[in-house]
Amino acid sequence: NAGVTQTPKFRVLKTGQSMTLLCAQDMNHEYMYWYRQDPGMGLRLIHYSVGEGTTAKGEVPDGYNVSRLKKQNFLLGLESAAPSQTSVYFCASSLAGQPQHFGDGTRLSIL
């Protein structure tokens, strides 16, 4: 049972570089989410999607873009990475009105 899979697990970037984080779920969930987790800040919602082809902004969307071209995948992009984006990124998915299932996270460091 794969559940929610995030790739890569770790990445180090230089300021100004771009990259895409991939989230894949095999549970046929409609909803998908991207969070960042920082010490003392808990989880903060970056963007989310309620279905294929739709995305919406969360609490901290600036500096990030997302795409949901296929139901099972939710991509998070950093166009020009900044040190403030050093964090652990979590993807989650759910059915409507149901608990979210989380991936194991991507640890991203921006130098």
Place this chain on the structure above:
Amino acid sequence: GEDVEQSLFLSVREGDSSVINCTYTDSSSTYLYWYKQEPGAGLQLLTYIFSNMDMKQDQRLTVLLNKKDKHLSLRIADTQTGDSAIYFCADMNRDDKIIFGKGTRLHILP
């Protein structure tokens, strides 16, 4: 806006009961959740309670909900070293929006 509050740290002796508390402000909660996060891992759903329930018990876990005071608690009986983790309280409202607390780090003393 809506908020979920929980204390950041809790230390408990092995074998004792742990009680993690959470308060929330949302008046339209449908479900309240407890997630567990072990080091280096994602959040794992531990248990949940529907907003019209007062209590839910699941093996060593007991969830109590006081809807009037908007207070939720998680009691872990016979706390073990494997219970050491961060515990997140989360609240879902009628719009399916989930608000997470900042997490309570549970430390087990020998």
